[in-house]
Each structure stands twice: as C-alpha cells, then as structure tokens.
Amino acid sequence: MDRRNNTNLSDFVLTGLTDSQELQLVLFTLFLLVYLISILGNAGMILIIHLDIQLHTPMYFFLSNLSLLDISYTNVITPKTLENLLISSKSISYMSCFTQMYFFVLLGVTECLLLSTMAYDRYVAICNPLYYPVVMSKRLCCCLVFGSYLIGLMNSTINVLFMNRLHFCDSNVIHHFFCDTSPLLALSCTDTHGTELMIFILVGSILMVSLITISVSYLSILSTILKIASTSGKQKAFSTCASHLLGVIIFYGSVIFTYLKPRKSYSLGKDQVASVFYTIVIPMLNPLIYSLRNKEVKNAVLRAMQKRRGTRPLK
Template identity: 80%
Template sequence: MDRRNNTHVSDFILMGLTESEEIQLVLFIIFLIIYLISVLGNTGMILIIHLDLQLHTPMYFFLSHLSFLDISYSTAITPKTLHNLLTSTKHISYISCFTQMYFFVFLGVAECFLLSSMAYDRYVAICNPLHYPVVMSKRFCCSLIFGSYFIGSTNSMINVLFMSRLEFCDSNVIHHFFCDTSPILDLSCTDTRGVEIMIFILAGSTLMVSLITISVSYLSILTTVLKITSTSGKRKAFSTCASHLLGVTIFYGTMIFTYLKPRKSYTLGKDQVASVFYTIVIPMLNPLIYSLRNKEVKNALIRLMQKRQDFRPLKKHHF
C-alpha cells in the first residue's frame, strides 16, 4: 500500500449531498435563498439593536452577538457548498478544509456558551430583578462574550491540531458537503481512537457545561414564575424566555443527535440532514424566532421606520 501522510495531501474532494445534477440545482436554489434570508435577517437584527437606544440592554447585546455568530457560522459553510453544487470539480484544499473545520467548531462552541449567557441573563432578570443592573453590568456582559469566543477558539484549535495529525492513505474523498470531523476520521488509515476520545471529551464538556447552565437557569425561572400570582405576570415572564428556549431546543437537539454518539453509529444520510439543519437552516431561523416572537424588536423596527419617514426631506415645490 502506498502510504502517505497528511503533509502530502494537497486537497480533498467533497462529495456533497447528491450526485444528481437536477437535485443539485434545486438544492442550490433552496440553499441560496436560505443563506440570503439568514444574512439579511441577522444583519437587520444587528442594525435594529444598534440603532434603537431602547434595545441597548444586556439581553439584546447578547442577541446581536448571536446574530453575528449565525452570519459567520453560515458563511463558513454555505458559500463553498453553493459553489460545489454548481461545479463538477468539488475540490477543497487541505488548508481550506481545516480552516473551515476550525471556524465551524469555533463558532459552534462560542454559540453554545453564548446561549448559556443568555439563559443566565434571563435568570437574573426574572429571579433577581432588583440586582439585575448591578449583576449584568456592561463589563460582566463583555466578559461573558469574550469568554464564549475564547473558549470556542481554544476548543477549536485543540480539535484541529489533533485532526491535522491524522494520516490518509487510500482516499481523499470526503462523503459530506463540508469538512466535518466524522467524515474526515473515516478517511484516516491510522488509529483514530485517541482523536475520537478527545473530540468526545471536548464536545461532551461543552454541551454538558452549557446545558447545565441553561437547565439550572430555567428551573430557577420556572420556580420563580410559578410563585407569581397574577396570570399576566406569568405570561409576561414566560414570553421573555419563550424565544430563547425555542432557539436552544432546536440548536442543541441537532448538535446532540450528531456529535454525542459513537462514530460507529454515524450514518451518512441522517447525519447529513442534521448537518444541513444546524449549519444552514438554524442561522436563518434564529432572527425569525427572536423577531417574530418579540414585541420589543417589532416596536423598535416600527420606531426606526417612523424616524426615517420623519427625516425624509420634503419635496420642493416650483412655482
């Protein structure tokens, strides 16, 4: 067998989702529309939060960073996927592949901890409202954001360093539409058990810490809300958490299904569908979830539109 290590691998081939040209064209149109909605929706969310002073609160500070992560997360995967759907040559260079993997893991882990920070913010707002301005200070919020990015970057760097040591002997064909860990592990001709354990520990600890934080926060919120006597008070408290809880459920559900299981149970079809959902679809859903179910965002958009009309220059009349 002609063994060659990864230093001699110049590129990989991404097989994508299907070999049918007709289906590829349909997927290209669908993914392009989803990507455009995702970019426009998340960019719009960031602009609304930035321009409206009433949204300059910790909750929307975190939400603007969530929109930024969704744009970056989707952009790390979707453009290359769209390109491959239109071309017969589906090559991706070795460096580009591992760069894509780095940003994919980095942004995914950062989003996990950002969602945890948002859950803690809701906990303080509902369970300790009098201390909310002190606890959720600007400095503390910035620290949570920095911590999310730092942990995501460190986690991803370790992941990529271990993956880059793998050797590839017989094939450079990745049976996936982007450079994910499981399909690349399948290509390696060396023992991957150590790398698999490392990935499982990193992914497991990330999901465990973030999910514990979210679960404890929402259990405390639920306990506090049940003590509220007025129906309107309960409804208002639940409404502030409903959007975040829906986003968390969708995001973590697909992540757990895909990554917290043995690699032997990896199935190409089901895992690709799940991957499409959390890499392409979820970044589009988040701005819809947080805007359509949020009266404050709707009201902010109405205020901005009214301001634009008020400042619109009057037409000059010629006599």
C-alpha cells in the same frame, strides 16, 4: 500545518448532498434563498439593536453577538456548498478544508456557550429583577462574551491540532458537504481512538456545562413563574424567555444528535440532514425566532420606520 508530514493528498473531494443534477439545482435555489435571508435577517437584527437605544440592554447585547456568530457561521459553510452544487468538481484543498473545520468548530462552540450565557441572563432578569442592572453589568456582559469566544478559540485550536496528526492515505473522498470532524475521522487510515476521545471529552464537557447552566436557569425561571399569582404576569414572564428556549432546543438537539456518539454510529444520510439544519437553516431561523416573537424588536422596527418617514416614533 505541514501537510506533507501527515498525508500524501493535495486536496479532498466533497461528495455533497446528492448526485442528481435536477435536485442540485433545487437545493442551490433553496440554500441561496436561505443564505440571503440569514445574512439580511442577522444583519438587520444587529442594525436595529445598534440604532435603537431602548435595545441597549444585556439581553440584546448577547442577541447582537448571536447574530454576528450566525452571519460568520453561515459564511463558513454555505458559499462552498452553493459552489459545489453548481460545479462537477467538488474538490477542496487540504488547507482550505482544515480552515473551514477550524472556524466551524470555533463558531459552533462559541454559539453553544453564548446560548448558556443568555439563559443565565434570563434567570437573573426573571428571578432577581431588582438586582439585574447590578449583576448584569456592562463589564460582566463583555467578559462573558469574550470568554465564550476564547473557549471556542482554544477548543478549535486543540481540535485541529489533533486532527492534523492523522494520515489520509487510502482515499480523499469526504462523504459530506463540508469538512467536519466525523467524516474526516472516518476517512483517516490511522488509529483515531485518541483523537475521537479528545474530541468527545472537549465537546461533551462544553455541552454538559452549557446544558447544566441552561437547565438550572430554566428550572429556577419555571419555579419563579409558577409563584406569580396573575395569569398575565406569568405570560409576560414566560414571553421574555420563550424565544431563547426555542432556539436552545433546536440548536442543542441537532448538535447532540450529530456529535455525542461514537464514529461507528455515523450515518451519512441522517447526519447530513442534521448538519444542513444547524449549519444552514438555524442561522436563518434565529433572527426570525427572536424578532417575530419579540414585541420590543417589533416596536424598534416600527420606530425606525416611523423615524425614517419623519413621523412621531412609538415609545
């Protein structure tokens, strides 16, 4: 990136979430707690899945990758946010800003696609259980995860290349707490319609494909569950996908609210609240959602604890 060809600014200034020092200390304490829970929770999920052989299944392979994404995701945004809550100077270099945006988009798109992959996995498990071991082979699972990362990488590269063509000459103040596309587009002093259209098409296409995959998968799952005669059978089938469905609703709801609208609809307050939710809060919620509502994960934790104490583990 040749900064000199695109702007005469050496750095940007992030306005952050608030100017109140008292509120900044409160937010710092809260975000630090959320950050630590996110790192420990997701790292714990990866460790439990890795150590317990009963969790070596496609669903938990995808879940471990989701936890890895969440660890990376929160590390891209939260440390700089915590730093800016403590210091008066909230500057970020041009290169650091675009690097943060690059990895934020990469990880966000990858997580979006991984959630749709997990929906397909639940569809096969519930609607075609006899074929599940054959269809969801290790090779296919690896290809689906690799493909999610590859599409995320391509999307992020295109996004940053287009954003790097913009000029930032009137102001260097980003009205946000991290470097995101919407506030940077609002800051640019050049025509952004082409870049906005490109981002809208890319993000819209990925969201549309992902949402169609998820919707078709869950409509098929719902149809299959309704055909089950026993109430306990219905509850058992639904419990296998309830956690994932909750995670999908939370993630996609905040992303659609933030990005699938024109720049003139950008609202600093509302968009910052939504951004805090999906950049800082959701990485903490995911391990809680998938562990507290998951009997297999709970049993795996109990087996690990009993094994550590030298007692006979649960089956």
